[in-house]
Amino acid sequence: MKIRNATLVLAIIAALGSPYALSAGFQLSEHSAAGLGRANAGEAVIADSAAVLANNAAALTRFDSTNISVSAAYLVPKVRVTGNGPDQGVNNQLTNNNVVDNVIVPGLYIASPINDTVFWGIGVFTDFGLATKYPDDYLAGSIGGETRLETVNINPNLAFKLNEQFSAGVGVSAVYGKAKLTRTLGILADAMNADLGTDVFSRTDTAKSLDGQGWGYGFNAGLLWEINPSHRFGLSYRSKVDIDMSGDFSSDVPSTIVQPGQTVSGELTLNLPSIAEFSGYHQITEPFALHYSVVMTGWNVFKEIRATVDGQEVLQKDENFEDSFKYALGGTYFLSPNITLRAGVAYDQTPNVNNVSISLPDSDRLNYSVGASYRFNDSSSIDFGFTFVDAKEGTFTEPLEDGDGNTIVDVPFRSEGDVYIYALQYNHSF
Incomplete structure (x- = not known):
């Protein structure tokens, strides 16, 4: 439905302001509580619980x-989005102090030897x-x-001890995905009513x-090099997965x-990226170990969100993510035979450096x-x-479009926030 009321369109443009830029992503790496406590540094090599198979199947041989x-x-995210235009009244209507919901991320892992050289998990x-x-x-409901x-990844793995130093592992993934995308009319309802000369539409419509x-399928592979008991x-x-929903x-x-x-x-196809990780572990002294990881996520496959009905496009949003890197450094201190202490720091890049979205508010x-x-x-x-996640504050714009996909105005926003993550894990061996 076209909006032909030029006066109202110009008023919206004047109220909402001018362009900026932001980043976003939706990767989760909270596979284990021990890993969270070291900023996920060394996750592809440490193997202090069965959860290591989420990062490297080859480490099952340990x-x-x-x-x-x-x-x-x-x-527990504390993410706030506010309007960033010249009109404070409009800015207040664009404010949301609780953008991202609290969420629990569970995990279940089993690792076991079949014999001295073959392991499963x-x-x-x-x-x-x-x-x-x-x-x-x-106001900007659209x-x-x-x-x-x-998403839920069901991931069986096999690992093989090739010799005293080298191990290899492979696995397959069956990923179940469930998505909900809802957009309301917001201020477009006012423009549509003005265009029709009625009050048919509401901002909440x-x-x-x-x-x-739907389901998607992929694979994973890994290598482990144990130089000696102190260094590995x-x-x-982990391959990309396309979920056809x-x-x-x-x-x-x-x-x-x-x-x-x-x-x-x-119908909608969701393209989830590949994940590659390199990790090292070094027992520097008897009580202290240093470990690190470099993770590259292949976000360049996430080009758009596009939904169709009988082949006709009904929802489209350019994303054009780029590959991103995470760098993590951590330390483990073995205080006693029963108590282990950990700490770590990580720098995590955002993949969204081209397009912006208040539905994915995040940054480096x-x-x-x-x-x-x-x-x-x-x-x-x-x-x-x-883990305390300290996200950079960002300013950005997102295009507000009419019913025909024509951009009316670039809406300016400001995003800020942090995340607090708490994790607990129980491990048992038989």
Whole structure:
């Protein structure tokens, strides 16, 4: 539906202001509590719990008995988005002080030897997820709304001890994905009513909504080089996964595709990136070890979010992410046979340097981590980890479009926030 009321369009442009830029991403790396406590430094090589298979299948060869780990991380984001234009009244209407929901990220891992040279393991965990929500009557509802993504990776692995120094591992992934994308009309309802000379539309009406789910498949591989008992390196790769989702599409705006109150079948393909990691571990002294990781995430496959109904495009958002790197350095101090202390720091780059979105509010960030483990006996232990994520403040714009996909105005925003992550994990060996 075209908006032909030029006076109202110009008023919106004048109120909302001028352009800037921001970054975003939705990767999760909270696979284990011990890993969280060292800023995930050395995750492809340390192997202090069965959760290592989420980072490097080859490290399964370090287990001489069956090990089970159950973990849960609690993420508490404090993310705020505000308007950044010249009109403070409009800025206040663009403010959301609780953009990202709190979330629990669980994980379950099993690692076990088959014989002296062959090992197996399976993990159920997640590498990607997102939950952002704006009020139903949000002024920029057509670019805010609700964005929710949940993924579960079911990942069986095999590892082989090639000799005393080298191990290799492979695995396959079945990734279940569930997504919900809802956009409301917001200020576009005012423009549409003015265009029609009625009050048919409300700011809370749904402009577009797609609720879908589906499966995607991939693989992972890894190598472990144990130079000696004090020094080792790990290298791993997890392939990209394309999840083909199908679900229900609806809208309160009548069109040739769907009428208000009607639901039709829609499709969306979500391209999840590859992950490559190099890690090192060095026992510097008897009580102290140093470890590190460099992680490259192949975000360049995430070009757009595009949904279709019978081949016709109903939702499209350019993303054009770029590959990003994470650099992590950590230390482990073995205080006693029963108590282990950890700390670490990481610099995590954002992948979104080309396009902007208030539905993915994030930026380059520094992670500061501490953690500890307590061993009850030879068979059981518990890990605790805490990370403070310090995200850079950013200013950016996002285009506000009419019903035909024409840009009316670039809406200016400011994003700021931190994340507090707490994790707990229980480990048991048999």
